[in-house]
Amino acid sequence: MAVNQFSNSKLGDSNYDLIIVGGGMVGASLSLLLASRGIRKILIIESQSMDLSQSSLSSYSSSFDARSTALSWTSRNIYQSIGIWEQLEKNLSRIDQIHVSDRHHGGLTRMTASDEGIDALGYVVENAWLGSILIDKLKKSDVDVLSQTQVVKLTPLKNGVEIKVHDTSSSPDQIMNTISANLIVIADGAQSKTARKIGIQTTSTDYKQHAITANIRLQKGHSGIAYERFTDQGPMALLPLPDSAGEHRGALVWVVPQESSEDLMRLPDNSFLEKLQSRFGYRGGYFERVGTRSSYPLTLRLSNEQVRRNLIIMGNAAHSLHPVAGQGFNLSLRDANSLANTLEGAQRRGESIGSLDVLERYTKSQRIDQRNTVYFSDNLTKFFSGSSATVATIRNFGLLGFDLFPPLRHQVARFGMGLAASGARHERI
Numbered sequence: 001m002a003v004n005q006f007s008n009s010k011l012g013d014s015n016y017d018l019i020i021v022g023g024g025m026v027g028a029s030l031s032l033l034l035a036s037r038g039i040r041k042i043l044i045i046e047s048q049s050m051d052l053s054q055s056s057l058s059s060y061s062s063s064f065d066a067r068s069t070a071l072s073w074t075s076r077n078i079y080q081s082i083g084i085w086e087q088l089e090k091n092l093s094r095i096d097q098i099h100v101s102d103r104h105h106g107g108l109t110r111m112t113a114s115d116e117g118i119d120a121l122g123y124v125v126e127n128a129w130l131g132s133i134l135i136d137k138l139k140k141s142d143v144d145v146l147s148q149t150q151v152v153k154l155t156p157l158k159n160g161v162e163i164k165v166h167d168t169s170s171s172p173d174q175i176m177n178t179i180s181a182n183l184i185v186i187a188d189g190a191q192s193k194t195a196r197k198i199g200i201q202t203t204s205t206d207y208k209q210h211a212i213t214a215n216i217r218l219q220k221g222h223s224g225i226a227y228e229r230f231t232d233q234g235p236m237a238l239l240p241l242p243d244s245a246g247e248h249r250g251a252l253v254w255v256v257p258q259e260s261s262e263d264l265m266r267l268p269d270n271s272f273l274e275k276l277q278s279r280f281g282y283r284g285g286y287f288e289r290v291g292t293r294s295s296y297p298l299t300l301r302l303s304n305e306q307v308r309r310n311l312i313i314m315g316n317a318a319h320s321l322h323p324v325a326g327q328g329f330n331l332s333l334r335d336a337n338s339l340a341n342t343l344e345g346a347q348r349r350g351e352s353i354g355s356l357d358v359l360e361r362y363t364k365s366q367r368i369d370q371r372n373t374v375y376f377s378d379n380l381t382k383f384f385s386g387s388s389a390t391v392a393t394i395r396n397f398g399l400l401g402f403d404l405f406p407p408l409r410h411q412v413a414r415f416g417m418g419l420a421a422s423g424a425r426h427e428r429i
Contacts, residue, residue: 017041019181022188026315028134030336031143037344043144050147062244065291066126068251070326093240094120096224124239183354192317205300210261217289218248310354325377
C-alpha cells in the first residue's frame with residue numbers, strides 16, 4: 001500500500017501504534033526501520049512541508065551548495081537493511097582515507113580503508129539526496145505522514161499518549177485534531193519544542209565556538225580523502241563530495257571561536273578563501289571558489305530523560321554533539337536501529353511497545369554506545385582545541401602516537417565507523 005499522506009483538515013480522531021514527531025532524516029529513517037521490523041500503524045508528524053506526491057528521485061539534481069552528512073560504515077549497513085543503500089550510493093563520495101594533521105606542529109596520521117579491511121571508512125552524501133531517497137521509500141510504505149502540522153499538547157493516558165495537533169498551513173482558525181498512540185517518539189531536533197512542552201530538560205555545555213560550513217571548489221579531485229586539520233583556534237574538516245557540473249567539491253566545516261565567526265562570515269569570498277587556505281594549508285590542493293556560507297553555535301546538549309512510559313526522545317532532541325568527529329547523525333541512526341530491534345522483540349513476545357520495561361531495555365542496550373560516543377566527541381574537541389604550547393605539544397605527540405601505534409589508530413578508526421562505541425564487533429542489523 002502506498003503511503004497515506006493527508007492534511008490535518010481531513011484527519012478524524014485516530015489511533016496509532018506509534019507516532020514520530022519530526023520527519024527529518026532521523027524520524028524518516030526510524031519509521032522505515034520500524035516498518036521493516038513489522039511495526040504497523042505508524043504516523044509521522046512534521047511541522048514543515050513534506051510533499052510525497054512528487055517523483056523526487058527522477059528529478060533530483062545536485063547543486064553546488066548542497067549540504068551534506070558523513071555516514072559511517074555502520075550507517076551504511078543499517079541503510080542496506082531497509083533496501084535503500086544501492087540507490088543511495090549512486091550519488092555519494094567514499095572516504096577511502098582520513099588525513100589528520102596539526103597546523104604548524106608536524107603531527108600527522110592517516111587512516112585508510114585498506115588498513116581496516118573494508119571498502120570505505122565512511123561516505124559523504126548530500127542531505128537532499130538522502131532525503132529524496134527516504135521520501136521515495138516512504139511513498140512505497142504503509143507509514144502515514146501528516147506534514148505542516150504542529151503538536152500543541154501531549155496528555156498521558158492509561159495505555160498510551162493523546163496529542164492535539166493543528167495544521168500550520170490553514171487559516172487562523174487552525175483546525176485542531178486529537179490523535180492517540182501506544183508510543184510517541186519525539187525526534188524534532190535539538191531545540192525540541194515538543195520535549196519542552198512536557199517538561200523534559202536538557203544539560204548543555206557551550207563550547208564557545210561556531211562552525212562555519214560551505215562547499216569549496218577544489219582545483220584537483222579529492223581522491224576519496226577526508227582531511228581533519230587541527231589548529232590553535234579549533235578543528236577544520238574538508239570532506240569529499242561528488243563532482244557537480246564538472247566541478248570538484250569538498251564540504252568544509254571550519255570551527256572557530258565565537259568572537260571570530262561574525263568577522264569571517266562578513267568577508268568577501270576572495271578574502272575568506274585566502275584566510276581559509278592560509279589556515280588549512282595545501283594538502284587538499286588550491287581552493288578556487290566558496291559557496292554559500294552558514295554559521296551556527298556549537299553546544300553539547302543532552303536530554304536529562306530519554307524515556308517515560310509510552311514516550312521516547314531520539315535524535316538531536318536526545319543528544320546534540322560537536323561536529324568534530326562527525327558522529328551525531330550516525331549515533332542517532334544506531335539508536336533508531338536498536339529501538340527497532342527492541343520493539344520487534346517486544347511485539348513478538350506480546351509486550352506493549354510503550355511499556356516502560358520495554359523502553360528501558362532499549363536505553364540499556366544503547367547506554368554504552370551513547371556514553372562512549374559523547375565522551376569521544378567531547379574530549380576530542382577539548383584535546384584538539386587548545387592554543388597553548390603545552391596543549392599543542394601534547395596534540396602533536398598524540399597524532400604521532402596514532403601513526404606509530406597502529407592498534408590505537410585502529411581503535412580511533414573503529415569509533416569513526418561506528419563499531420567501537422558499543423564495544424561490539426559488528427552492529428546487529
